[in-house]
Amino acid sequence: MKKNKIVSADEAIALIRTDDVVTTTGFVQSCIPEALHAALEKRFVETGAPGNLTLIMTAGAGDSKGLGTGRLHHEGLLGRVIAANFGRMPKVAQAAQDNRIRGYNLPQGVISQLYRACAAGQPGLFSKVGLHTYVDPRHGGGRVNTVTTEEIVKVVEVEGEEWLFYRATKIDVAFIRATSADPSGNLCVSKEALTLDNLAQAMAARNNGGIVIAQVERIVEQGSIKPKDVRVPGILVDCVVVAPPEHHRMNYGVQHDAALAGEIRVPVTGLKKMTLDARKIIARRAAFELPPNGVVNLGVGAPEGISSVANEEKVTPYITLTTEAGAVGGVLASGSSFGAATNADAIIDQNQMFDFYDGGGLDMTCLGLAECDGAGNVNTSRFGGRLNGCGGFINISQNARKVVFAGTFTSGGLVTEIDEGRLRIVQEGRSRKFVAAVEQNTFSGPFAQERRQPVLYVTERCVFNLTQAGLELIEVAPGIDIGRDILAHMDFTPVIENPIPMDLRIFRDEPMELLADLLNLNLPDRVSYDPGRNLLFVNLEGWQVRSKGDIDALRQVLETACLKAGQRVNSVVNHDGFRIGENLYDDYAEMIEYLSKYHYLTTTRYATSAFLRLKMQEALSRRGLAPHVFERRSEAHAFLEAAEREAAAQQALADVIPLRAAS
Incomplete structure (x- = not known):
């Protein structure tokens, strides 16, 4: 019975x-x-x-x-x-x-x-x-x-x-x-x-x-x-x-919400527009890393703002947001409903979601940070005398194809102001986040480097990239002085080569046209051809390679330009401020190898970043290609001019030999 x-x-x-x-x-x-x-x-x-x-x-x-x-x-x-x-x-x-x-x-x-x-x-x-x-x-x-x-x-x-x-x-x-x-x-x-x-x-x-x-x-x-x-x-x-x-409330702030339960679907005209403050600056900059058609996890805190920015910039249809609790798609909830989603595509068991995450299913995650040191180690689990715990942070950060850590540069009373597109620190936070050594290691920077995992650290005033030498300062907000506003509030000195300005659109209270960037719609505008010199100039300044799909898009644009020229071309590529994950250098070099085989007479490139030049040279050398990566534009053009003179001399010699034979 x-x-x-x-x-x-x-x-x-x-x-x-x-x-x-x-x-x-x-x-x-x-x-x-x-x-x-x-x-x-x-x-x-x-x-x-x-x-x-x-x-x-x-x-x-x-x-x-x-x-x-x-x-x-x-x-x-x-x-x-x-x-x-x-x-x-x-x-x-x-x-x-x-x-x-x-x-x-x-x-x-x-x-x-x-x-x-x-x-x-x-x-x-x-x-x-x-x-x-x-x-x-x-x-x-x-x-x-x-x-x-x-x-x-x-x-x-x-x-x-x-x-x-x-x-x-x-x-x-x-x-x-x-x-x-x-x-x-x-x-x-x-x-x-x-x-x-x-x-x-x-x-x-x-x-x-x-x-x-x-x-x-x-x-x-x-x-x-x-x-x-x-x-x-x-x-x-x-x-x-x-x-x-x-x-038996759905959560402590909501008795019941049929849309969060998946019982109904409701119109979502957009999240409330965020005020342009430090939190939105961070979310806007992090949103530039979103992978089109990718699967993304967002952590609690500053990373939550990416949902709002993605909606505001109309890129939400091109990404799938997930939570470790099991929500797939829809509009991720925040506050007391964090972990759930309105209009979710699916709700799966938590252990199955972690199977997906652990197996490398996440294209990108954006997570918060409480402390970070010069080796790129991050602490979110135990700090300031509090035992907080890691939650899903370790699973997610270790296994995502790309990691973006996001948070304010300092904490505890930080006050910022944006005036005419420039950031000003009105009052500095009481606590430093960039410390000599993290209290507890929740994320290992050296282990990420060992696995060639791209890692970025985004704050309201600057951006760091994780390299083999540790944290490198790569971008600085307009209005920010590196010595006064950054180095003076860090317990270590990061690698500093040639940091570029953060995208100025981030600091203007108007749409950034982010969708065009993510879908590479403006990529053809970066390529110009001079028929008089048979020179293809490729301006990749500030462009970033987020995925192999970006490389494929660039290959298509360059091949189209070469075919339109109707002959093999000489090319010069500007890589100033160009960013690419360490796991994508070989794919990028494969593209150069293909273009050199079918479309280029000769090619040269320049970049002020010594690290980028080194990695590019290594990738090209592995494929048996002459690196030709210079520090300055003038050096790249001088190399090309020398190559043109040599080619002209060889052609002249080839023209003379038949005449001598005939005489």
């Missing part, structure tokens, strides 16, 4: 024992089983049991003021926490910092995927995520304090490559959340913003002989949920608790 699994919250919580391992769901402020957290807190306060629990969770699940997992701060309730985020339960974080509980801060995607390992009875997870960060056991193993001594992360070698092995922790109790349940415990999530890891968590507890407690909004008739709508089958569920409305 089918069992009626509907019980009260108190009855369900009474099944939890001291020393149990409990996992709970929720992302930031969404999809939190608040009634279950409240009932667990109530039982412990009234009876002192259950105690010494281990709490396992992925993202933070609370409002940072005591709700969600913040309710579990009472002394003795928790003995250990394994989480990606501590910032949304500050009292629990403080207990960990005070050595009153044991704690581990692991990547969000790793914990999410470990649920599946637990469900399958596997000992743990092999992953490269976390190598060379504080999660690596050579740098702390993710332990958050000195009382935490047990190692749950190991470095292992598999077929000559380093991996991290994360040990799975068996789960006794799973708190999950859904919208509807039938008396047998079959669950659907029709009114939820996200699905997260409900199914994997339920399997992990069930297959360990534990219990699964589901919080729902309502009970429906047996068999009324369509089979494909059941996200967690009743065979995995032990208890169903109907929560009061105040404990």
Whole structure:
């Protein structure tokens, strides 16, 4: 006979024992089983049991003021926490910092995927995520304090490559959340913003002989949920608790939004236009890195502004925004709804989204930064006396094809002003972000360099690029003095060669025509042909190669110009301010090889950046091509003129030889 699994919250919580391992769901402020957290807190306060629990969770699940997992701060309730985020339960974080509980801060995607390992009875997870960060056991193993001594992360070698092995922790109790349940415990999530890891968590507890407690909004008739709508089958569920409305809000700021739940699609005429301030400057500059037709993840904080800028510049149809919580497409939500999306194309489970991210599916991510050092290391997890946690930062930053870190240059009271297209620092922030050494390494700059991952650091006043020599200052905002406004507020000196001005359009309160740049619509305007000298001049000053698609677009434009000339041409290319990811140099050199084979008589190029010249020369030399990369335009033209004179002399000699033979 089918069992009626509907019980009260108190009855369900009474099944939890001291020393149990409990996992709970929720992302930031969404999809939190608040009634279950409240009932667990109530039982412990009234009876002192259950105690010494281990709490396992992925993202933070609370409002940072005591709700969600913040309710579990009472002394003795928790003995250990394994989480990606501590910032949304500050009292629990403080207990960990005070050595009153044991704690581990692991990547969000790793914990999410470990649920599946637990469900399958596997000992743990092999992953490269976390190598060379504080999660690596050579740098702390993710332990958050000195009382935490047990190692749950190991470095292992598999077929000559380093991996991290994360040990799975068996789960006794799973708190999950859904919208509807039938008396047998079959669950659907029709009114939820996200699905997260409900199914994997339920399997992990069930297959360990534990219990699964589901919080729902309502009970429906047996068999009324369509089979494909059941996200967690009743065979995995032990208890169903109907929560009061105040404990089953979509998130702490929204009772219910049908568009966020995917129940309806609503007209989206555009996000509210951002005020032109430091935050918008950062978002505008970062938006220049967006890959057309690419898949993008945006972090919380300054990176969120990219959504607004993309909408304002009408580039949203050409990119797909995603969240690590599982939203694909649509308009990403912010504030209390962060992680969800209006008019999403799809909502997938969190662990599956991290499979996609870890496998290299992201074309670009833009994330915040709290600290950065000269080697390009970034800290977002522990700083200023706070244990915040890494969240999904490590998974995302290590595996995206391109990383843009975005944030103000300093923090704490920074005041800026934009006047007639120039930026002025009215009041400097109290805290430096560019420091001699980061307090905790959440992102390894040297490891990114080793893997040839393009990394950019965007602030309101300047832009840095990660090179083999460390951070290089490549762009400076108009009105900013390098010595007074940049170097004076850094604990290290970056590489400085020939930084160029940040695009002036960023500092004008009018559309930037970003779409034309991203789609390379203005690329033909950069090419001119002088038939008198048979010279093709290519002005790539300030242009950037974001993807192989940009190289293909340039090849097409140059080949069209050469074919129109009707003969092989001499070419000079201006690479001043030109930017290209280290992983694309070989593709760029292949394009030059093709043009040299079919369209060029000779070609030369110039760039003031010594690093660019070196990398270009290396790439061309690998293909057996003469580099011909000069520092100045005059040198490039002088080389070309010499080549023209030599060609003319050879032609004259060729004309004379037949005449002598005839005489």
